[in-house]
Amino acid sequence: MVRMERNALPDWEKRFRAPRVSLPEWAEDAPARSLFVSNATGTFELYAWDRTTGEQRQVTDRPNGTTDGTLTPDGEWIWWFSDTDGDEFGVWMRQPFTGGADVPAVPALAPAYPAGLAIGRDGTLVIGRSTDEEGTTIHVVRPGAGTPEEIYRHSESAGVGDLSHDGTLLVIEHTEHGDAMHSALRVVRPDGTTVAELDDTEGGTKELGLGVLGFAPVAGDARLLIGHQRRGRWEPMIWDPLSGEVTELELDLPGDVSAEWYPDASALLIAHSYRARDELWRYDLATGERTRIEAPAGSVSGATARPDGSVEFLWSSAAQPPQVRSTTGEVVLDPPGETAPGSVPVEDAWVEGPGGTIHALVQKPAGEGPFPTIFEVHGGPTHHDTDSFASQPAAWVDHGFAVVRVNYRGSTGYGRAWTDALKHRVGLIELEDVEAVREWAVGSGLADPDRLVLSGGSWGGYLTLLGLGTQPEAWTLGLAAVPVADYVTAYHDEMEALKSMDRTLLGGTPEEVPERFEASSPLTYVDKVQAPVYISAGVNDPRCPIRQVENYVRRLEERGHPHEVYRYDAGHGSLVVEERIKQVRLELDFALRHLPKSPELPSGPH
Structure with missing residues (x-):
């Protein structure tokens, strides 16, 4: 009976319900012990996996799900972040890998937003925290001490980067220069004393940033793998903070490049992102030889090199659901239950725009156009849509819609100038x-x-909300999930790290540059909106807080404008499968009720 009921479900629901797994993380000194995320129970939670015995065990079980966790280097403990109802504000907990009670990892630290975590082999703990009152603070707990020592504090955003193999060096990503989009790096000792600085921003006047990719994973090696933008896109280089030597790598790849160390530090695993697809390479540090790692066309959302030299990666395409694959030819981790139905492949569109050529990804239903079309606009803004499997666009295709996803200026993946172009006219x-x-x-x-x-x-x-107000003739209806709706109120209510980002994007606070906030706020244009509006929002959202959404909704109500609002008890989105299905069903229903009828459109979601 259960199988019959599932078979009766529409494909779009099956895609959401199909069990998924993340790329497993493995303990550096106990590689048979792994940690991954899965929605097998209907909620995304953390799972422990002992590769030696094959045993898998659910680690967390919370109403709103859990995805933020890590293993200690020896694989003995699982750390996971515990917030309240999705508000991202909480404390680190820990649980033995083999099972047992959850206990506060550092009881002396009060709840905060997380700002990075590093755990040393000798038991040294480095915890980053962010609060509205304190800004960013970083604390070190030495082995046997128990009491955290604050070694860093700043009002601008910062975070723990990584801890060296021997635990003697810590790298901090910071934006003390005031540009939250471009970090500088500081390497310190565990007592907070500075060892070296690397800053490509030139005091915030030059828009170049750095990112931490990790210390070398072998004893006695202080080299740090970092990302830089010196040639207009992300590329890796190696910095020795003790000697000051910097080694830039000539990889001759046209897109953004990230990397991680192979476990013996002899080579780098290169991830190359170009035109919304990914490819993997092995780069030998001694010879400079680059060897392609075979993977199908599509997107790799994570990859890791194992001690035996194999590479595991999470791959998908718009047409095919994700799989955790290995260069050994095996599927590494196969989730239980039925596989998600496939969808249609994406087609590339290159469109000349006011700031250069724009890349868009298009999925089309069967038949001939013109189709009812949904423009699914990605979040971030420092993110980009890829040729990867996504249940929501596939649901719209199933209902007869073409789906267009635009990698607008501000998106990553197309060079630094493209990402940085949106400043001030946000x-x-x-x-x-x-x-x-x-x-x-x-x-x-x-x-x-x-x-x-x-x-x-x-x-x-x-x-979406800004477009409905500034381009009212262009759109038939709008669907906005967890949006910024009133930019000024959003700024005052949001988490501190996002305040820093908004000051960077707009050039100041609402009090310092009120005209920019007004020009970029959907609330400014709410009276010009013509299309019916659907809004969904999490009541515990720290990123797009509920009060500013209610301000916008109140203005729609005062106008008597057609709109619907769905409020749910979670934060910035939901990790519960049934809740996510409900939200998509509500969006489909709203669209099908309000769009002009046509023979190819059904009357409601199916």
Whole structure:
């Protein structure tokens, strides 16, 4: 009976319900012990996996799910972050790998937003915290001490980068220069004394940033693998903070490049992202030889090199659901239950826009256009859509919609200049690119101009509301999930790290640059909105807080404008499968009720 009921479900629901697993993390000194995330119970939780015995064990079990966890180097303990109802504010807990009671990892530290964590082989703990009152603080707990020692404090955003193999060096990513989009690095001893600094921002006047990729994973090696943007895109280089030597790597790859060490530090595992697809390479540090690691066309959302030299990676494409694969040819971790139904592949569109060529990804249903079309706008904004499996776009395709995803200016993956282009005219620049792609979609015969949906979550939800007000004639309806709706109130209510980002994007606070906040706020244009609006919001959201959403909704109510609002008891989205299905079903229902009817559109979600 259960099988019959599942088979009766529409494919779009099956995709959400199908069990998934993340790329397993493994303990550095006990590689048979792994930790991964799965939705096997209907909620995303942490699972322990002993590769020697094959035993898997659910570690966490909370109403709103858990995804933030790690293993100690010896594999004896699992650390996981415990917040309240998805608000991201909480404390680190720990549990034995083999099972047992959860206990506060560092009882002396009060709840906060997490700002990084590093655990040393000798038991040294480094915990980053962020609060509205204190800014960012970093604390060290020495073996046997029990009492945290604060070694760093600053009002701007910062975080724990990594701890060296021997525990004598700690790297901190910080934005003390005031540019939250471009970090500088400081290497310190565990007592907080500075060893070395590396800062490509030149006091905040030059938009170059650095990122921590990890200390060399072998004893006696102080080299630090970092990412830099000196040639206009992300690339790896090696910095020895003790000698000051910096080694830039000539990889001759056109896109953004990240890397991690092989376990013996003889080579790097290179992840190359270009035009919304990924590829993997092995780079030998002694010879400079680059060897391709075979993977199908699509996206790799995580990869790791194992001690035996094999590489495990989480791969998917828009048409095929994710798998944890290995260069041994095996599927590393196969989730229980039925596999998610596939979807249609993406097609690339290259559209000339006001700031350069825009890359968009298009999925089409069967038949001939023009189709009702949904523009799914990604969040971030420092993120980009890829050729990877996503249940929500696939659901719209199943219902007869074309789906267009735009990697607008501000997106990552297309070089530093493209990512940094949105400063000061925040939201408006991204929407210029969305509009250029919309005109192409209509002009090419793909999209029906009378049935255009603007949709997105988080920053995409923000752009949706802003677009409905600044481009009111362009859109038939809007679907905004966890959006910024009133930028000024959002700034005052959001978590401190996002305040730093907003000051960077807009050039100051609402009091310092009120005209910029006003120009970029959806609330400014709410009276111009013509399309019906659907909004969903988490009541515990620290990123796009509920009060500013209610301010926008109140203005819609005062106008008597057609809208619906769904509020749910979680934070910035949900980790509960049934809740996510409910939200998509509500969006589909709203769209199908409000769009002009046509023969190819069903009357409701199926």
